[in-house]
Every structure is written in C-alpha cells, then in structure tokens.
Amino acid sequence: MPDVKYLLVGSSHAALEALRSIRHFDPDGSMAMVTRDAQLPYSPTILPYVVSGRSKPDAVLLRDQAFFEANACAFVPNATATGLDAKARSVTLANGQSWRYQRLLIATGAAPAIPPVKGIETVRFHVLRSLDDAQGLRSAMGGSRHAVVLGAGLVGLHAAENMAEAGLSVSVVEMQSHVLPGYFDAKASERIEAAFTAHGVKLHLGCKVLAVEARDGGHSCAVHLEDGRVLQADLLLVATGVKPATDWLAGSGVQLDRGVLVDETMRTTVADVWAAGDVAQATDFHTGKPALIGIIPTAVEQGRIAGQGMAGDPYLKAYPGGIPINTYRFFGRVALSIGQAAARDGVEVSENEDDGYRRLVLSDNRLVGYASIDEPFDVGIMGELIRRKVDLSAVKDSFIARPVETGRRLMSEQWR
Amino acid sequence: MGAAFDTIAFKASLCDGCGDCMTTCAEVKQGASRIDIVPGATENAFELAICRQCGDPKCAMVCPSGALAKDGGSGVIGWDSDKCVDCLLCTAGCAFGGIAVDPSVARVAKCDQCGGDPACVKSCPTGALEFRKAGSLYREYGDKEDLFVPGLSGCLGCNSELIMRHAMRKIGRNAVLATPPGCIPGMGSVGYNGKTGTKVPVFHPLLTNTASMLAGIRRYYDKIGRKDIVVMALAGDGGTADCGFHAVSGAAERGEKILYICVDNEGYMNTGMQRSGTTPYGSWTSTTPVGEHMKGKTQDAKNLPMIMAAHKCRYVATASTGYMEDLYDKLDRAIEASFEGFAYLHIYSPCPTGWRIPSNKVIDACRMSVETNFVTLWEYTPATGIRFTRSPDNALPITAYVKMIGKYRHLSQEQLDHIQAKVDEQVALLRIMAAESPPPPPAHRPPAPLSAPAGSDSSQPSLRREISRN
Ligand SMILES: Cc1cc2nc3c(=O)[nH]c(=O)nc-3n(C[C@H](O)[C@H](O)[C@H](O)COP(=O)(O)OP(=O)(O)OC[C@H]3O[C@@H](n4cnc5c(N)ncnc54)[C@H](O)[C@@H]3O)c2cc1C
Ligand code: SF4
Numbered sequence: 024m025p026d027v028k029y030l031l032v033g034s035s036h037a038a039l040e041a042l043r044s045i046r047h048f049d050p051d052g053s054m055a056m057v058t059r060d061a062q063l064p065y066s067p068t069i070l071p072y073v074v075s076g077r078s079k080p081d082a083v084l085l086r087d088q089a090f091f092e093a094n095a096c097a098f099v100p101n102a103t104a105t106g107l108d109a110k111a112r113s114v115t116l117a118n119g120q121s122w123r124y125q126r127l128l129i130a131t132g133a134a135p136a137i138p139p140v141k142g143i144e145t146v147r148f149h150v151l152r153s154l155d156d157a158q159g160l161r162s163a164m165g166g167s168r169h170a171v172v173l174g175a176g177l178v179g180l181h182a183a184e185n186m187a188e189a190g191l192s193v194s195v196v197e198m199q200s201h202v203l204p205g206y207f208d209a210k211a212s213e214r215i216e217a218a219f220t221a222h223g224v225k226l227h228l229g230c231k232v233l234a235v236e237a238r239d240g241g242h243s244c245a246v247h248l249e250d251g252r253v254l255q256a257d258l259l260l261v262a263t264g265v266k267p268a269t270d271w272l273a274g275s276g277v278q279l280d281r282g283v284l285v286d287e288t289m290r291t292t293v294a295d296v297w298a299a300g301d302v303a304q305a306t307d308f309h310t311g312k313p314a315l316i317g318i319i320p321t322a323v324e325q326g327r328i329a330g331q332g333m334a335g336d337p338y339l340k341a342y343p344g345g346i347p348i349n350t351y352r353f354f355g356r357v358a359l360s361i362g363q364a365a366a367r368d369g370v371e372v373s374e375n376e377d378d379g380y381r382r383l384v385l386s387d388n389r390l391v392g393y394a395s396i397d398e399p400f401d402v403g404i405m406g407e408l409i410r411r412k413v414d415l416s417a418v419k420d421s422f423i424a425r426p427v428e429t430g431r432r433l434m435s436e437q438w439r
Numbered sequence: 440m441g442a443a444f445d446t447i448a449f450k451a452s453l454c455d456g457c458g459d460c461m462t463t464c465a466e467v468k469q470g471a472s473r474i475d476i477v478p479g480a481t482e483n484a485f486e487l488a489i490c491r492q493c494g495d496p497k498c499a500m501v502c503p504s505g506a507l508a509k510d511g512g513s514g515v516i517g518w519d520s521d522k523c524v525d526c527l528l529c530t531a532g533c534a535f536g537g538i539a540v541d542p543s544v545a546r547v548a549k550c551d552q553c554g555g556d557p558a559c560v561k562s563c564p565t566g567a568l569e570f571r572k573a574g575s576l577y578r579e580y581g582d583k584e585d586l587f588v589p590g591l592s593g594c595l596g597c598n599s600e601l602i603m604r605h606a607m608r609k610i611g612r613n614a615v616l617a618t619p620p621g622c623i624p625g626m627g628s629v630g631y632n633g634k635t636g637t638k639v640p641v642f643h644p645l646l647t648n649t650a651s652m653l654a655g656i657r658r659y660y661d662k663i664g665r666k667d668i669v670v671m672a673l674a675g676d677g678g679t680a681d682c683g684f685h686a687v688s689g690a691a692e693r694g695e696k697i698l699y700i701c702v703d704n705e706g707y708m709n710t711g712m713q714r715s716g717t718t719p720y721g722s723w724t725s726t727t728p729v730g731e732h733m734k735g736k737t738q739d740a741k742n743l744p745m746i747m748a749a750h751k752c753r754y755v756a757t758a759s760t761g762y763m764e765d766l767y768d769k770l771d772r773a774i775e776a777s778f779e780g781f782a783y784l785h786i787y788s789p790c791p792t793g794w795r796i797p798s799n800k801v802i803d804a805c806r807m808s809v810e811t812n813f814v815t816l817w818e819y820t821p822a823t824g825i826r827f828t829r830s831p832d833n834a835l836p837i838t839a840y841v842k843m844i845g846k847y848r849h850l851s852q853e854q855l856d857h858i859q860a861k862v863d864e865q866v867a868l869l870r871i872m873a874a875e876s877p878p879p880p881p882a883h884r885p886p887a888p889l890s891a892p893a894g895s896d897s898s899q900p901s902l903r904r905e906i907s908r909n
Contacts, residue, residue: 043500068503068526068528320531320532350528350530352527359530399530399539401539402531403497403533403534403536404533431475431535434536435477436480
C-alpha cells in the first residue's frame with residue numbers, strides 16, 4: 024500500500040496552494056496528489072474559454088510534470104477517491120488501490136448541483152465543471168441551434184455568451200429576478216442584462232422551470248416554464264449552482280453540513296484531516312457564520328492555511344473568513360464586485376454613474392463592499408481595506424471621489 | 440541558496456510627483472503606465488503602486504490560465520499574453536495595485552522591469568526611483584564560499600562584519616590576510632584555541648607594522664614565483680590612520696604590492712570607543728565626552744583616502760556598503776591593482792554600538808552619509824587622477840545624516856555649521872582635484888519643494904489622475 028506523509032486529494036487551486044505552502048516549510052516530507060482528472064492540473068474557471076475555443080485544452084494546464092518532480096510530489100491522475108478510512112488513515116480509490124497518509128487534505132472541490140426538475144433524468148443535458156464537460160459542450164454547440172441555459176450565475180452566463188457568440192439562439196432561465204444574484208445590485212445587473220439582450224440572448228428572469236421533457240427521440244427537449252411558456256432546446260445546459268464533492272466521505276466520520284465542516288485553520292472534525300476550497304464549508308468574513316464561497320481566491324487562501332497546518336508551520340494564521348469576489352467579463356466589458364457589494368440595509372452607499380457604474384458600500388466609515396461596471400478598480404486593494412477594516416474617516420471624501428487612487432495610496436502607506 | 444532579485448526601490452521623500460516615470464512607462468509600453476504615483480497624505484507626499492514582484496505571488500496563484508509565473512532568473516512575474524483569458528482574477532490577488540487593467544486594451548498590464556533596465560528609473564529626475572541590484576550581487580556571490588567562520592562575535596548589525604564577509608567572498612581563497620588589532624580580529628576572525636576564524640591564512644600583526652609585514656610576505660611570494668596571491672589587510676581606522684600610519688605610508692611610497700582595506704568606523708571601537716584620527720568633529724566618544732564643558736571631539740577628522748591619493752598609489756578608492764555595486768566594482772579594481780602596486784580601499788563603516796545607531800538603521804546611515812556628502816564616493820589612479828563615482832551635486836544638508844546618529848545628538852547649531860562647512864570644503868577640494876577627469880553620472884535634481892497640490896480637486900485632471908483611474 025503506497026504510504027505518504029502528505030496526501031492531497033484533488034488537483035486544483037486549493038490542493039496546489041496547499042502543496043506550495045507545505046513545501047515552504049517541509050521540503051522533503053513524502054507527498055502525493057491524487058485526482059480524478061486524467062490531465063495535469065487545470066482550473067474550472069478556464070472552461071468557458073475552452074468552450075469558446077480561445078484556449079486550447081492542452082494549453083490551460085497550471086503545472087507540468089517537471090513541477091511535481093521538482094517539488095517531490097507524486098502526481099497520480101485517473102484516481103477517483105471513493106472512500107476514507109480515518110482510523111486506518113487510508114483513502115480508497117475507484118481502481119481498488121488504497122493510499123495511506125499521515126496528513127490528508129480533502130480538496131475535491133464542487134460538482135454541478137442538478138435541480139430537482141421534473142423529467143431532468145429523462146433528457147440529455149450538459150454541465151460545465153471539467154475539461155471533458157467543456158469539450159463535450161463545445162462539440163455539441165457545433166450541431167445545435169437553440170440552447171437553453173438553466174441558471175444565470177457565473178457558469179450559466181459565461182456559457183450563454185459563448186453560445187450566443189457561436190451563433191446559437193440562447194435563452195437563460197433564472198429563478199431570481201436578476202443575473203449574478205448576490206454579487207451585484209439591481210442597477211449593475213441591469214447593465215449586464217442589457218448587454219446580453221443586445222447580443223440576442225433571451226433572459227427569463229424571476230422564472231421557474233416546472234419540467235423538462237424529451238422531444239425528437241431525445242435529440243432535443245422542451246423546457247416548461249412556470250408562466251406556461253415552453254422553450255425548445257437542442258442543447259440544454261444546467262448551471263444552477265454547485266455542491267461540494269463530498270460523496271466519497273460518507274461514513275468516514277468527517278462531519279459534513281453543506282460541505283466539509285472546518286475550523287478556522289481548515290481542520291475537519293477528524294484528526295489529521297484538513298479540507299480546503301469549494302469542498303469546505305468555512306466561515307463568511309462578513310457574518311462569521313459557516314458559508315460556502317466557491318471562488319478561486321478563497322480556495323487559494325484556505326489551501327495555504329491547510330498546508331501550513333499540515334506541515335506544522337508555526338506562522339499559521341487563522342482564516343479570517345471568506346469574502347465574495349467576482350471579476351467578470353461579458354462581451355469584452357468588465358464587471359467587478361467584492362464584499363457586500365449589493366447590500367442596502369444599515370450601510371452607507373455611494374453610487375456614481377459618470378463613466379461606468381460604481382457602487383461603494385461603507386459601514387461605520389469602513390469599506391464593506393464595492394462593485395463596478397465598465398470602471399475597473401484594484402480588487403485586491405479593496406479586499407485588503409475590507410479585510411483590515413481600515414478606518415476611512417480621514418480620507419472619506421477622496422475615497423468616494425477617487426477610490427482607485429486613494430486605495431493605492433492607502434496600501435502604499437501600509438506597505439512602506 | 441535562496442533567491443534574491445533586483446528591485447525597483449522607491450524613496451518617497453525624494454518624489455515630487457512630477458509623473459515623468461509614468462509618462463515614460465506609458466511611452467515605452469505603448470499603453471497605460473505600469474507604475475502609478477498617487478497623491479499621498481499631505482500636499483507634498485506621494486505614494487506608489489507598482490508590481491513588487493512578490494516572492495509568493497498571489498496574482499499567479501489565483502490565475503486560472505497559468506499566464507502568470509515568477510521567473511527563476513530575474514524574479515520578475517511574467518505575464519503570458521497568449522495564455523491570459525482576461526478574467527482579471529489576478530487583480531483580486533494583488534494588494535498593491537501592481538497588476539491592473541490597461542483601459543486602452545482592456546487587458547491586465549504589469550511591470551516587467553523592462554528586462555533589467557527599467558525605463559521609469561532612468562527617467563526619474565530626483566532619484567526617488569532606483570533600480571537596486573543587490574539581488575544580482577547576492578546571486579553571483581551568495582553561492583561562493585564564506586571565508587569566515589559562522590558566529591563571529593560582532594555586535595548586532597555590525598557593518599564591518601558585512602564588509603569582511605563580502606570582501607573575502609569576492610577575493611577568494613588565494614589570499615593571505617592581516618587583521619591588526621581592532622574589531623575585526625576582536626570579533627574572532629583570528630580565531631580561538633589555536634584555530635583561525637578564517638579559511639585563508641590569517642595573522643594578527645601589531646597595530647604599528649601591518650603594512651610592513653605584508654610587504655615582506657609579498658616579496659617572499661614574488662621570490663618563489665607565486666604571483667597569484669592577494670596579500671592584504673583588513674584593518675581599522677586606528678591602525679591605519681594613527682599608530683600604523685608610518686608603515687602604511689612607507690609601503691605606499693615604496694609601491695609595495697598590497698591590497699590594504701581600511702574599515703573606518705571612526706574610532707577605537709573594540710577597546711571602548713575612544714577617538715581616533717578619523718573621528719569626525721563633534722562626535723561623542725569615551726575620550727571626547729559630552730558634558731558641561733566638552734561637547735565631543737574638537738578637532739576635524741583627517742581625510743585618509745585623500746592622503747593616500749597624495750601618495751600616488753596605484754589605486755585609491757572610497758566605498759560604502761550602502762552602495763554595493765560601487766563597492767564591488769572598486770574591489771575588482773583594487774585587487775587587480777594590488778598585483779602592480781599599493782592598492783588602498785577606504786570603506787566607511789557606521790558602528791551601531793559606538794555611534795548609537797539602531798542596528799536596523801546601519802545601511803540607511805551608510806546611504807544617508809553619501810547622500811549628504813559626509814562621505815564621498817570616488818577613486819584615484821595616477822593616470823586618471825581623482826574621479827567621482829557618484830556625483831556630489833544636489834546633496835542633502837548634513838543634518839539629515841547627523842540626526843540619525845546618536846553620537847551627534849548633543850550638537851549645537853554652531854557645531855552643525857562647522858561640520859557642514861568642513862564637508863563643503865572637502866567636496867570643493869575634491870572637485871578641484873577631479874576637474875580633469877570624466878564626470879560621474881549626473882546627480883538627480885532635488886525634489887521641487889512645493890509641487891502642484893495633486894491631492895486637491897484641481898479642475899484640470901493631471902496625467903497622474905488619468906492613469907491612476909485606470
Ligand atoms: C465555468 C466556471 C467558471 C468559474 N469562474 C470563476 C471566476 O470567474 N472566479 C472565481 O473565483 N471562481 C470561478 N469559478 C469557481 C472556481 O473554479 C472554483 O472556486 C475553484 O476551482 C475551486 O478550487 P478547488 O481546488 O476547491 O476545487 P476544484 O477546482 O473544483 O477542483 C477539485 C479537484 O478535485 C478533483 N476531484 C473531485 N472529486 C474527486 C474524487 N472523488 N477523487 C479524486 N479527485 C477528485 C477534481 O478532479 C479536481 O482536480 C468558476 C467555476 C466554473 C466551473
Ligand atoms: S487576467 Fe490573465 S493573468 Fe490575470 S488571472 Fe486572468 S488569465 Fe491570469
């Protein structure tokens with residue numbers, strides 16, 4: 024039975040950052056990264072660009088084999104974890120093999136959540152989470168004319184844009200009344216929505232799907248909406264959200280809620296087992312309550328903390344909580360959001376529509392959220408102002424008038 | 440050996456917000472400037488946003504396309520425009536505004552240090568931006584053998600230890616070293632219990648006879664045909680300027696083929712901080728105390744490197760650890776010259792203990808001593824005469840230096856005026872002597888005292904404002 028000091032399950036952002044932070048402190052401890060993927064590491068975020076053809080599937084890899092050799096980490100592809108025996112400290116793979124570990128990282132990310140829509144199991148539909156999904160969607164697009172996308176989150180909108188640009192007629196159905204709910208307020212969302220409409224994408228917002236039904240011998244389907252309308256699709260994409268990939272942990276003793284429960288240093292409820300990234304349910308910076316914030320920046324930060332804990336790095340710092348971040352491009356334009364950017368109650372909001380659109384949200388003279396359309400800002404700097412709860416009283420006027428310049432100034436002063 | 444890289448340093452106190460760096464960058468890169476100077480907290484303060492080429496770049500860790508990576512050779516975080524999918528996640532990773540959207544192309548742009556010769560630095564008229572190459576030096580010499588034992592008992596922050604280790608790394612094993620009484624043997628370089636503290640032959644001459652003994656050693660090596668050995672001293676200022684001076688002067692006059700490095704910490708520090716011939720006017724030392732009547736040293740220091748130049752040595756130079764590239768250049772030339780004649784290198788060495796400087800401010804003090812002309816950097820050969828290696832123009836007032844140093848804390852205005860006058864006089868003399876030789880790279884202009892109040896809401900948005908707004 025292969026036996027390593029550090030076993031990392033998953034090969035995406037969280038696991039890669041954990042690898043880096045372990046090696047920072049422990050250059051030699053034996054290590055392996057096992058992953059379901061057949062490929063070297065890649066990011067799910069790149070997939071829309073594979074769908075559009077902008078990125079070639081073999082040019083999106085985040086690391087090469089030499090990297091793993093240089094870091095003394097065995098990279099084990101085609102290795103789906105199916106079980107964890109925390110007492111025996113071993114992980115079982117689909118191929119029957121088991122790996123023993125001293126310290127384990129669960130970084131299996133998330134998988135598409137399939138909504139309980141009537142008939143969904145009877146129709147052919149696509150999801151977008153893996154390279155195989157992306158290549159499947161890309162080739163399906165070639166032979167299709169009418170696409171329906173369920174869900175107007177990041178994944179749904181990216182794919183809708185891809186398909187519209189490829190010449191398909193596209194409809195997006197979203198239960199909420201605006202696209203990208205949570206990240207943007209109504210005014211910002213409306214600008215994004217207008218762009219989609221201008222590019223011929225039909226948005227059905229505030230709309231529920233009642234049922235789907237196979238047509239044409241399974242080659243297409245009908246999507247029945249709550250209001251009685253029926254959309255015809257020869258390509259159906261389900262993008263209604265994700266759920267942490269925790270199936271393989273059933274019965275392991277690792278406590279699950281919506282994701283794997285972790286403490287502020289990413290330890291699970293089982294000794295010597297850590298979790299990070301989309302699979303983990305850590306805390307929300309704003310509320311301090313457990314939350315799923317499935318984005319790369321949180322996956323990376325959690326991965327780093329988990330890696331430090333696994334390696335016994337004394338500089339380990341507690342996770343401050345996740346902050347929602349969205350850097351979104353649509354039809355070449357820029358939409359950015361960080362923190363409580365759509366908040367309305369109990370906060371001070373400053374909106375500006377001179378150039379593009381920007382919305383600053385302050386509370387107690389501290390920045391808590393920032394969103395903009397067509398007016399880029401330094402998301403990382405604003406993130407630091409939010410995380411450090413920097414008191415902006417002294418610079419408030421210039422911050423509101425010129426947030427980018429003032430933010431740069433404040434961070435330059437901090438880091439002198 | 441860990442990595443170290445060259446870096447664009449920003450000295451905010453010198454920046455007057457002229458914006459030349461941004462104009463230049465925008466021109467060279469044909470897009471938005473990758474360096475952004477923004478108004479600071481007060482009217483004359485400016486701050487900087489630029490890629491800091493982090494050691495563990497968060498921009499690269501959040502990039503989903505693999506477009507960003509730190510180059511192992513230059514340390515620059517490179518951006519691969521083909522791989523990049525313009526998702527802007529990297530802008531969320533950076534806490535400095537170092538990678539930001541270039542609105543002209545709606546893609547990210549970041550500093551690439553222009554391949555090792557940053558245009559912004561060259562365009563900065565005040566010297567607020569500087570390309571520091573200590574990283575390259577470290578990479579070149581960091582792997583070379585350290586020729587002193589670890590754990591020398593120098594004081595915390597000792598600049599002399601830095602000089603010894605750097606010099607010997609550069610010179611290498613083919614050397615015979617004399618370390619006359621002073622901090623250098625005192626901290627253990629001559630060794631304990633019959634073992635030396637160096638990996639080269641080392642001996643401990645008297646204060647008075649260092650140069651004479653080295654002369655003999657060189658002559659012996661010449662006689663047996665060993666022409667490859669550096670015969671050298673690492674001596675203090677006392678052993679060089681005072682009690683050892685006759686030997687140094689004699690060896691220089693005879694043209695003995697020696698490399699003589701004087702590590703000048705302005706006094707007899709290892710024996711309790713007594714004054715020496717190079718202790719500057721006004722300094723507190725244990726023999727020039729500060730009390731009701733005495734206010735530190737009442738005589739001026741002798742300028743030993745100028746005296747050595749007057750000997751027409753094969754090579755004479757001054758150096759400071761605040762300017763490592765310059766120091767390394769001069770070491771090269773001094774070593775070479777020592778095979779042909781007397782080579783004298785005078786390295787100024789602020790002493791944290793004896794001068795009362797916090798140990799983390801020693802290098803700052805080195806730099807400030809040069810920026811105020813308290814120390815001038817020059818070299819001399821008989822063929823070229825004296826040549827400044829750093830321009831003495833536009834120097835800061837000496838108060839900027841003096842106030843960093845505890846041994847000058849008591850100085851009255853009169854004493855300060857005296858020191859300033861003395862510094863001016865020395866520089867004037869050096870200028871006359873250097874008049875014939877090629878000029879050094881021009882000095883930076885001093886920052887404009889009152890720049891346009893960029894922090895206020897002027898109706899005319901400056902270039903700076905345009906760019907920083909993305
Ligand atoms: C289309 C799309 C667009 C996105 N856009 C953005 C964006 O713009 N910004 C942003 O911040 N985030 C975005 N995200 C989310 C982002 O990709 C994720 O937050 C991030 O990838 C999480 O990283 P992770 O390491 O936690 O998990 P994942 O990236 O999900 O990786 C999980 C890894 O575990 C492996 N794995 C899963 N199950 C098993 C198993 N049983 N055994 C072995 N290995 C297993 C997988 O193969 C994979 O290697 C997007 C996601 C998608 C799908
Ligand atoms: S904008 Fe380009 S470089 Fe930046 S994170 Fe996205 S893909 Fe990487």
